[in-house]
Amino acid sequence: MASLTTLSKEDLEDLHSSLWNIYKQEQTKDLHLNMSRGKPSAEQLDLSVELLQFPKSYTLADGTDARNYGVLQGIGECRRLFGDLLDIPAGQIIMGGNASLNLMFDTLAFLFLFGTERKKPWADERAQGRPVKFLCPVPGYDRHFTICEELGVEMIPVPLLSDGPDMDLVTRLVKEDEQIKGIWCVPLHSNPQGVCYSDKTVDTLASMTTAADDFRIFWDNAYGVHHIYEEVPLKNILKACEKAGYPNRCYYFFSTSKITFPGAGVSLIASSPDNVKELLGHMSAQTISHDKLNQLRHVxxxxxSENIHNHMTKLAALLKPKFDIVLQKLQDGLGASPPVASWSHPKGGYFVSLNVFPGCAKRTVALAKEAGVTLTGAGASYPYGKDPKDSNIRIAPSYPSVGELSQAMDILILCVKLAYIENKLGIQPK
Structure with missing residues (x-):
């Protein structure tokens, strides 16, 4: 097929009529295909079923009975396991419950309630008419934006480039505005674009001058070991901050949500010794300990850590055919028609980021839903759900079967074409 961008008005009208007939046929199939979130498939979850047979014993190396109260920071064995995996000293790790998202929310809430390093609580600043602001690389993770909305944080979008956030813009903004208190970062195989931060980006984030002396990096390394096509190294942000003279700047988050069982894994927050002490002080009023038996189960x-890497290799083998399908379908269906659509080519992670013609994302998602394919809402990858170009769509290939995924992609590509032609011809949605 010739590029859609080269067709005459008459040819576009004819093509729209033809594609619409195909679309109506798809609607009659009563499909229920879901690519809305990055959920592991049953096959992925099966790789961790043996986890449920543990723990085989309950006594820790230091003699503690893991079935009882205590050990707020998390059992040493678990902190050492993930410390070895992530190159973080065990003493700088706090093990949480099943979700790193919970730790992110609590940490931001603590800053609002109590401040940090004896500085004014962020809520006090807001009460005095000084808004708390966060930089949000976009496209980005919608749950980060939801946390900010819930706590009343003003979000400032920052373009995400091929090696991380636009650091020229970031360094200028944080230097000029003392109300910019932090930045969200998904540094490896980012959600949804699959961007991996360069060493230069990590060093700049760690060392940049900020007007706010309590500026914080929320480092959500959710896909730190989720390599599919290529293993990508990531510079250690905690070491970089310490070297730059800002040891307390970063909070590092990680979980096994997409490694073992979502909702039944373990999570962690890591930071400087001072920050860990401060966080444990707040947590001690909140809980006696997190689930030590689950920590021990994972240990x-x-x-x-080598066995974790081996496990991830098995997961990658399940994910790769699905990513292959998505990328090949996009190339076959839309590759001849730039700028109708462009897409990311991630090396790992859980998503493919699709950019359709400006003004067409919402219509594409709506068409797909009416044909039985559920996608993440258009605009979700931007603060307040507002994609200024109405262009970005997140594709989550992991959950559907290979057959369902292939079928869903055919429908998605059909909808991309229909939305584009409607846009060019000024056709109002039916």
């Missing part, structure tokens, strides 16, 4: 199931 006994994996044993070593």
């Amino acid at each position: 006994q199931f994996f044993g070593t």
